[in-house]
Amino acid sequence: MPILTHLEAIRQGIGEEMERDSSVFLLGEDIGVYGGAFKVTEGMLEKFGAERVIDTPISESAIVGAAVGAALVGMRPVVEMQFMDFIACAFDQIVNMAAKIHYRWGAKVPMVIRGPSGAGVHGGPYHSQSNEMWFVHTPGLKVVVPSTAYDAKGLIKAAIRDDNPVIFYEHKYLYRRVKDEVPLEDYVVPIGQAILRREGTDIAVITYGAMVWTALEAAAQLEKEGISLEVLDLRSLLPYDEEAILASVRKCSKVILLHEDTRIGGMAGELAAVIAEKAFDDLDGPIVRVTAPDTPVPFSPPLEDHFLPNARKLAEAARKLASY
Amino acid sequence: MAAKVIMPQMGESVAEGTIVRWIKKVGERVERDEPLLEISTDKVDAEIPSPAGGTLSRILVKENETVEVNTVLAEIDGEAPDEGAGASVAGPAQPVVSKPAVPEAPPTAEAARRIRSSPLVRRLAKEHQIDLTRVQGTGEAGRISKNDIEAYLASAKAERPAPEGTAPSLPVPPSSAGAPAAFTGPTQRVPMTPMRRQIAERMVTSKRISAHVSTFFEVEMTRVAETLVQAGAEFERRNGIKLTYTPFFVRAAVQALKQFPIVNSSLDGENIIYKRDINIGVAVALETGLIVPVIKRADEKNFLGIARALRDLADRARSKRLSVDDVQEGTFTITNPGIFGSLLGTPIIHQPQVAIMGVGAVEKRPVVRNDAIAIRPMVYLSLSFDHRVLDGALADQFMAHIKVALENWDESVL
Numbered sequence: 001m002p003i004l005t006h007l008e009a010i011r012q013g014i015g016e017e018m019e020r021d022s023s024v025f026l027l028g029e030d031i032g033v034y035g036g037a038f039k040v041t042e043g044m045l046e047k048f049g050a051e052r053v054i055d056t057p058i059s060e061s062a063i064v065g066a067a068v069g070a071a072l073v074g075m076r077p078v079v080e081m082q083f084m085d086f087i088a089c090a091f092d093q094i095v096n097m098a099a100k101i102h103y104r105w106g107a108k109v110p111m112v113i114r115g116p117s118g119a120g121v122h123g124g125p126y127h128s129q130s131n132e133m134w135f136v137h138t139p140g141l142k143v144v145v146p147s148t149a150y151d152a153k154g155l156i157k158a159a160i161r162d163d164n165p166v167i168f169y170e171h172k173y174l175y176r177r178v179k180d181e182v183p184l185e186d187y188v189v190p191i192g193q194a195i196l197r198r199e200g201t202d203i204a205v206i207t208y209g210a211m212v213w214t215a216l217e218a219a220a221q222l223e224k225e226g227i228s229l230e231v232l233d234l235r236s237l238l239p240y241d242e243e244a245i246l247a248s249v250r251k252c253s254k255v256i257l258l259h260e261d262t263r264i265g266g267m268a269g270e271l272a273a274v275i276a277e278k279a280f281d282d283l284d285g286p287i288v289r290v291t292a293p294d295t296p297v298p299f300s301p302p303l304e305d306h307f308l309p310n311a312r313k314l315a316e317a318a319r320k321l322a323s324y
Numbered sequence: 325m326a327a328k329v330i331m332p333q334m335g336e337s338v339a340e341g342t343i344v345r346w347i348k349k350v351g352e353r354v355e356r357d358e359p360l361l362e363i364s365t366d367k368v369d370a371e372i373p374s375p376a377g378g379t380l381s382r383i384l385v386k387e388n389e390t391v392e393v394n395t396v397l398a399e400i401d402g403e404a405p406d407e408g409a410g411a412s413v414a415g416p417a418q419p420v421v422s423k424p425a426v427p428e429a430p431p432t433a434e435a436a437r438r439i440r441s442s443p444l445v446r447r448l449a450k451e452h453q454i455d456l457t458r459v460q461g462t463g464e465a466g467r468i469s470k471n472d473i474e475a476y477l478a479s480a481k482a483e484r485p486a487p488e489g490t491a492p493s494l495p496v497p498p499s500s501a502g503a504p505a506a507f508t509g510p511t512q513r514v515p516m517t518p519m520r521r522q523i524a525e526r527m528v529t530s531k532r533i534s535a536h537v538s539t540f541f542e543v544e545m546t547r548v549a550e551t552l553v554q555a556g557a558e559f560e561r562r563n564g565i566k567l568t569y570t571p572f573f574v575r576a577a578v579q580a581l582k583q584f585p586i587v588n589s590s591l592d593g594e595n596i597i598y599k600r601d602i603n604i605g606v607a608v609a610l611e612t613g614l615i616v617p618v619i620k621r622a623d624e625k626n627f628l629g630i631a632r633a634l635r636d637l638a639d640r641a642r643s644k645r646l647s648v649d650d651v652q653e654g655t656f657t658i659t660n661p662g663i664f665g666s667l668l669g670t671p672i673i674h675q676p677q678v679a680i681m682g683v684g685a686v687e688k689r690p691v692v693r694n695d696a697i698a699i700r701p702m703v704y705l706s707l708s709f710d711h712r713v714l715d716g717a718l719a720d721q722f723m724a725h726i727k728v729a730l731e732n733w734d735e736s737v738l
Contacts, residue, residue, distance in 0.1 A: 253444050253470045284444040284470040324464050 001181040006174040009149035009182045010114075011040055013156040014078060016186065018048055021076060024160055025052040027063055028080030037082045038116055038175055060089035064113065068097050071111040076160055081115030084169060085129045098165040099140030108163045114156065116172035118210055118260055119308055123172075124299035130209070130261040130292075135167045136238045136270070142191055143238040145169040147212035149180045151235055154189030162191060171210040178213070194241035196248070200230030203318050204248035206271060207258035208234040215258055217311040218318065227322045237267055245271060246279050253284035254321050258314060263291040285324040290317050326399040327376035331385075333393045334365045334648050341365040342390040342518040343397065348380045354400060355466045361397070364518035368648050369612075377465070378402045388515065440467040448473050454480075458643060519613045530675045535711035538670040541723045545686050545701040547733040548572050555737050563628060567737065570606070571631040572730060573658060573683050573705075578602055578622045578630075580725040581656055587722050588655045590676035591713050605654030605674060606634060608641040609663075615641050616674060618654040627737045658683065668704035678713045681726075682706040 004012065018024045025048075026041060032055040035042030045053040056063045060081065067077035081087050087094070094113065101109050119128035135143050142164050146152040152170065159166035197212055198219050205215045212233045219229035232248045234240055249255050255275060257268035268289040275287055290309050298304050331341050344362040348354050360374040378400040385397045439456045441449070445468050449456050452473075459476045461468035506512075516524065552567055559567040581588045581602050589598045602623040605616040617637035622630060640646050656677055661669040662685035669682040684704040691700045705726065709719045 253442075281443050281447040284442040324467065324469070 001183050003179050004149050004153075004182040005176050006146075006149045006152050006170070006178045007038065007040055007176060009153035010156050010170060011042070011044075012182065013153035014041070014160070015044065015047070017076075017157055017160040018044075018052065020186075021160075023074060024076045024078060025054065025070075026078050026080065027054040027056050027067060029056055029058055029063075029082045031055060031080050036080060038172065040170075041080065060086050061093055064090035064093040064098070067111045067113075068093055068101070068109060071098075071109045071165075072101070072107055077111045078160060079111065079113045081113060083123075083127050084115045084117035084131060085126050087113065087115070087131065087167075088134075091134070094135070094141070094165070094167070095138045099138050102164070103140055109165050110160075110163045112156070112159045112162075112166045112168050114159075114168035114170060116175070117169045118171040118173055119297045119304060120173040120210070122299065122301050122304060123297070125296040128297035128304075130169075130259070132167070132169055132237055133261060133265055133267060136267065137265075140165070141238060142166040142236070143169070144191055144236050145171070145209040146189075146235060147171075147174070147178075147197075147209055147233050149178060149182050151189050151195075151233075153182050154187055155191065155235065157186075158188040158191050161188065166191070169209065173210050174213075189235065192236045192239045192241060194232050194234045194236070194244040196230065196244075197233045198229065198231040200228040200252065202228045202252060202322055203254045203256055204230045204232060204252040205256045205258055205314070205318075206232045206234065206245055206248065208237065208267070209260065211258050211260050211309060214309060214311050214314060218314040221311060222315055222318055225319070227318060229318060234267075240267075240271075242274060242278075245275065249275050249279045250282045253282055254288075254324070255283075256288045256290055256314065256317055256321060258290045258309060260292055260309060262294045263289060264294050266291050285321050288317055288321050290314050326381060326401050327378065328396045329360060329372070329375060329398040329400065331363070331391055331393050331395045331397055332372065334363075334368060334370065338365045338393065338648070340390050340392050343385050343387050344369065344518065345387055346383060346398075347371070348374075350380055350383055352380050354378065354380050355464075358466045359460070364522075365648075366522050368646055368651060369519065369644055371644070374400060376400050376402055388518075390518070440465060442467075442469070444470055445473050448477075452477060457645070517612060519615075523613050526675065527672050530672050533675060534673050534678070536670075536673065536708050537711045537716065537719070538706055538708045539716065539719055539723060540668055541705045541707075541720075541727050543703050543705055543727045544691070544731050545569070545703050546731075548730055549686070549701045551733055551737060559631075559737055562738065563632070565631050565635050567631070569683075569686055569703075570634055570658075570660065571627060571737075572733065573660075573681075573726075574604055574606065574619065574622065574630050574634065575627055575735070576726045576729040577604065577656065577658060577681060579729055580722050582623060583725055584718065584722045586714060586718065587679050587709070589678055589713060590655075591678065591710065592676075596713060599655045601653075601655065603653050603655045605651075605657035605677075606637065607657065607659040608638050610641060615646065615651065616654060616657060617641050617646055617650045618652065620653065627735060631737075657681070662686065662703065668706045670706060671708050673708055673710055679707055679709040679719070679722075681723075682708070 026044060030037060031041040032045040032053045063079055067079045070077045098109050098111065101107050118130050132143055132145060135141050142162060144155050144159055144166060146155045156168060159168050198216060207215050215231040219231055222229055230248055230252055232244060257271050259267050268291055272287045290313055292307050292309060298307050334341060341363045344364045346361045347359050354360055354374045356377040357373045359371045361372050363370055363372055380398060381401045382399040385391050441456060456468060459468050459472055462472050463469040556567040585598050588602055589596050601621050604619045604622045607614055607616050619630060619633040625633065637650060654674060654677060657674045657680040659671045659680060660683045662683050665685055668684045671680045671682045673680050686701050686703045688699050689702040690697050691702060705723060707719055707723050
């Protein structure tokens with residue numbers, strides 16, 4: 001099996017879907033001639049032509065609006081946000097149009113909005129956000145955050161085939177740092193299914209995106225200290241895999257919710273609520289959150305390091321919870 | 325600062341206590357309220373929880389030594405200030421800090437009962453009918469964790485406690501019956517436990533003080549046995565307590581004591597002290613020796629109340645959870661040698677009481693009824709009484725009252 005980076009896996013997934021289905025097309029800023037700010041769509045223009053790989057003006061609202069219209073008439077647009085931070089400009093098109101059209105008029109809106117999110121590359125407050133919760137709180141959307149190359153390809157293919165609008169978060173830190181074996185045969189990773197990245201017995205760490213790797217790093221470290229972490233990768237935030245979450249909680253009886261997003265209103269809060277509601281009698285300790293603090297992402301590298309959750313912070317929280 | 329662990333006052337009249345065992349060793353970490361040592365006083369044996377969290381830095385009184393109340397027993401090197409000085413830390417004259425949510429707790433057996441656990445632990449305890457006060461917590465501040473309860477379940481499986489069906493006052497005799505561990509010569513010198521010493525001293529003292537006389541009655545138990553058969557299952561279903569003979573004897577004794585207040589008295593110099601309350605001590609045999617918990621105001625309890633009190637006291641006696649109060653203020657004692665098969669005994673009076681009743685084994689015997697030999701469940705009751713206070717005539721009338729009550733039992737136990 002070929003070994004691909006996270007970024008290459010996404011590119012391969014999109015390319016396969018474009019070959020498989022002629023209604024799939026791409027639009028975004030600098031995605032054609034330049035190949036995209038991160039080169040996800042490099043080579044696409046040459047391969048599929050300017051009709052299917054469209055360089056757009058710098059207007060996220062116009063791009064998403066065009067995609068919604070195309071989806072309504074039977075196309076399957078894949079929109080690139082140059083940075084997921086810029087998605088705010090298209091907010092109305094996403095939450096009031098794409099998300100509500102099926103509910104209101106019964107029409108399908110099969111579209112994907114994808115792009116790089118997350119911090120760790122000294123991008124500052126406008127190029128580093130993890131703003132997935134804006135959309136997790138919007139019924140009518142699906143929100144996906146892969147952590148491995150295999151999942152990135154399988155999920156982008158599933159997102160393109162999905163008849164609902166899907167917001168697809170690619171962590172820019174993982175683009176070229178994470179590699180794994182990615183099959184050439186056609187496969188999808190179903191949206192809404194979590195996966196156990198590591199089995200453990202003492203504490204379930206529930207996380208997603210780049211933090212999956214952080215959790216695995218901490219787990220390897222804590223194993224030497226006799227603390228066994230289980231790592232559950234959500235992969236999809238909306239819908240999320242409640243069954244898998246509760247199974248891990250019931251098994252370990254203690255749980256840490258980890259994400260790079262800031263604390264208040266983060267995914268951890270939602271998960272804490274569902275765990276408290278449905279697995280209260282299985283808890284042997286408080287539900288613990290490890291998240292970024294409630295500030296914008298700092299530009300200064302030392303401040304950004306301080307801002308981001310890491311293996312050390314997670315291990316600290318895990319030790320404390322283990323001895324609780 | 326080093327927190328000091330002191331010998332607690334385990335009751336008003338208790339002046340000294342003996343260290344039975346240090347649960348923690350020097351250098352070991354101990355959480356606040358975690359059991360630190362076991363002590364024995366002439367009233368009760370008890371586990372003493374640590375007054376503070378930290379490291380046990382010095383043990384000042386060794387095992388088997390007896391010291392006065394308030395003697396410093398050990399020192400604990402304190403930890404972070406928020407765990408600070410506990411309620412019973414005898415520190416140098418400085419304010420004692422206690423968390424607002426934590427009531428001031430003297431280091432008695434009862435004080436260790438504040439249990440911290442989690443929803444999961446409470447659910448598991450309920451499912452397995454575990455008394456959480458018996459589970460050793462190893463979590464933060466002695467919190468009982470899932471691991472602790474799993475360890476407890478595993479060990480409970482290994483040494484199954486007495487089955488539910490055991491009668492409240494019918495303890496299983498110790499298997500080794502107090503034999504020394506090993507002989508290194510023709511004889512082996514083994515120091516008495518504090519409890520054994522206490523019993524020895526008490527028995528000799530009682531024999532010296534009181535003019536012991538014993539009288540014996542044979543009682544037919546047909547009516548009681550019928551009641552047991554007829555109502556036993558329903559009684560157990562309703563109350564969760566197995567119906568045994570013991571509450572019948574207690575109940576009959578209480579009624580007789582009401583009729584003969586002199587038996588419910590004690591002697592103080594040239595004065596007889598009559599007691600308003602009838603508090604029945606019931607002897608419970610433990611592996612370590614005999615203990616006599618008391619059913620307080622038994623005259624105010626109905627049959628079920630007595631049965632329940634018996635069960636509770638016997639359970640707590642066996643789990644070493646009796647408080648000082650549980651073994652004080654008895655006014656009359658019942659002992660039950662019959663459980664080990666004895667036909668009748670001549671028990672020694674529990675000072676300062678004036679009488680003690682012994683109950684033999686209930687068994688079927690051939691007896692003469694209407695000039696024919698009949699088979700009846702029978703029991704010998706004995707009464708040892710203090711002839712200084714009671715004469716035989718009165719003692720026998722007292723026993724006759726009990727005999728009549730048992731033979732004509734007509735009280736519904738349900």
